[in-house]
Amino acid sequence: MSNNIAGKDLPLTEAVFYILLSLRHPNHGYGIIQETEELTGGRVVLGAGTLYGAIQTLEKKGWISVYSEEAGSRKKKEYLITDAGREVFAAERDRINELAGNARKMDEEV
Amino acid sequence: MTRFHLYFDKDKETEWLNQMAEEGYAMDSFFAGFYSFSPCEKGEWQYQIDIGNGFFGVNKEYSDFMREMGIEIVQAWGPWVILRRKAQDTPFELYSDVESRIEQYKKILLLFKIVSAIELLILVYEVYGGVSGIAYAWPMVLIIAAVVCVFMNMIVRTKKIIYELQERNGEATAAYNGRRVSPAVPAGLLLNSVNLLAADYIPQPLRIVFLVIALGLILYGAADTVAKKNN
Numbered sequence: 001m002s003n004n005i006a007g008k009d010l011p012l013t014e015a016v017f018y019i020l021l022s023l024r025h026p027n028h029g030y031g032i033i034q035e036t037e038e039l040t041g042g043r044v045v046l047g048a049g050t051l052y053g054a055i056q057t058l059e060k061k062g063w064i065s066v067y068s069e070e071a072g073s074r075k076k077k078e079y080l081i082t083d084a085g086r087e088v089f090a091a092e093r094d095r096i097n098e099l100a101g102n103a104r105k106m107d108e109e110v
Numbered sequence: 111m112t113r114f115h116l117y118f119d120k121d122k123e124t125e126w127l128n129q130m131a132e133e134g135y136a137m138d139s140f141f142a143g144f145y146s147f148s149p150c151e152k153g154e155w156q157y158q159i160d161i162g163n164g165f166f167g168v169n170k171e172y173s174d175f176m177r178e179m180g181i182e183i184v185q186a187w188g189p190w191v192i193l194r195r196k197a198q199d200t201p202f203e204l205y206s207d208v209e210s211r212i213e214q215y216k217k218i219l220l221l222f223k224i225v226s227a228i229e230l231l232i233l234v235y236e237v238y239g240g241v242s243g244i245a246y247a248w249p250m251v252l253i254i255a256a257v258v259c260v261f262m263n264m265i266v267r268t269k270k271i272i273y274e275l276q277e278r279n280g281e282a283t284a285a286y287n288g289r290r291v292s293p294a295v296p297a298g299l300l301l302n303s304v305n306l307l308a309a310d311y312i313p314q315p316l317r318i319v320f321l322v323i324a325l326g327l328i329l330y331g332a333a334d335t336v337a338k339k340n341n
Contacts, residue, residue: 013209027177048179049160049204052172053213075174 007015012092015046019054019064023081026067032079041044055079063088111135113146118264120159120190120218127157127192140185140192156202158185160191161217167191189221208279212272219268226261229254252303256296263290292334299328 002024011019022046027035033046062084067078081089117123127137127145136150137157162168167186176183176193184192195202205211233254239247266288274285302324305317312320 013207015207015210029175033179045200045206047206047305048176048181049214050206051212052175053210055175075170076178077174109190 007087010090010092010095014053015050015105016058017089017092018044018046019051019058020081020085023079023085026078026080028076028078055107058085113145113147114143115145116143118222118260120161124157124159127194131155131157131197132192136194137192138184140187153197155194156197157192157194158202158204160193160204161214161221162186163217165189171207189217199314208275212275212279215268215275219265219272221258222261222265222268226258226265229258229261233258236319246307249306252299252306256299256303259291259296259299266290289335290338292331292338294327294331294334296331298324298329298331301327305322 018039021031021039022032022035029048029051030052033048036044036046055064059066059079061084063082064079065082067080070076070079114124115126117126122320130137130147131150132153134152135147136152136155137145139146140253148233161171167188168183168191173183179195181195184194186192203216229310233251234246236250236254240251256270269288270286273283276283301320305312305320305324316325
């Protein structure tokens with residue numbers, strides 16, 4: 001784990017985890033909701049307020065950034081994960097892998 | 111159709127707006143407690159309430175985002191935002207996890223605290239007015255004191271909701287033992303205020319009866335508040 005990731009950043013909430021994952025390629029708000037719903041088989045359906053708040057926070061933290069913005073009065077924005085965001089995501093993946101590895105012990109040892 | 115209602119509880123307000131939409135009345139504007147409804151197909155809309163980040167309405171980024179989600183901002187009243195979308199099979203929830211729900215209730219709590227602080231300042235100002243002999247200052251003091259009681263209760267209620275959500279989320283928090291002010295207290299304060307305001311129109315014996323009832327309510331309410339915990 002990189003030492004510039006503060007301990008308080010992890011674990012990520014499920015919402016943040018799937019938002020970051022959905023932004024490995026440029027994506028807009030509705031696309032994030034759809035992709036998360038597909039990936040979890042409909043288990044996680046992000047609420048619009050939850051997503052809006054998370055996007056604001058993640059942008060402020062520098063984990064995601066605006067990729068493109070539509071011209072005109074309706075500014076539909078696309079976001080993309082940043083290098084810092086990828087770093088945090090990798091640290092979270094390592095943490096989850098550790099959990100999963102340890103979880104297997106439940107079946108191995110009696 | 112217009113209905114008057116004063117809601118300080120967003121959950122009750124949401125429930126009411128959705129119930130009205132179920133019956134074929136879609137709320138389309140709000141002004142100082144007056145809700146306007148126009149006819150719609152039964153259950154055509156689903157309503158929700160959000161608390162914006164600004165004290166004066168929502169910013170363009172928020173409204174653009176919500177529009178992209180197929181959500182319409184019906185009315186923004188200060189930071190209090192009423193939204194709706196065309197009904198879908200699933201319930202309309204703005205916040206899908208406990209963490210963001212806690213954040214939303216924390217915003218509501220802050221809002222109630224700011225409003226209460228302003229009320230207390232006005233209260234001090236009116237007490238000063240009463241001492242200086244300004245007309246109607248004392249009845250105003252009583253009315254504002256009653257409003258403060260109502261807001262104190264909303265603060266306690268909101269804190270309790272936050273506490274329960276944090277507990278559900280496995281966060282270690284000290285048990286919450288907020289006290290709610292008995293509704294008899296503001297009722298007594300208001301009755302006393304009416305008694306003072308309408309002094310010239312109420313016969314003297316009746317005024318004494320009202321005063322006794324008002325004081326009784328306040329005393330009963332005070333005792334009830336002290337006796338009950340977390341009700």
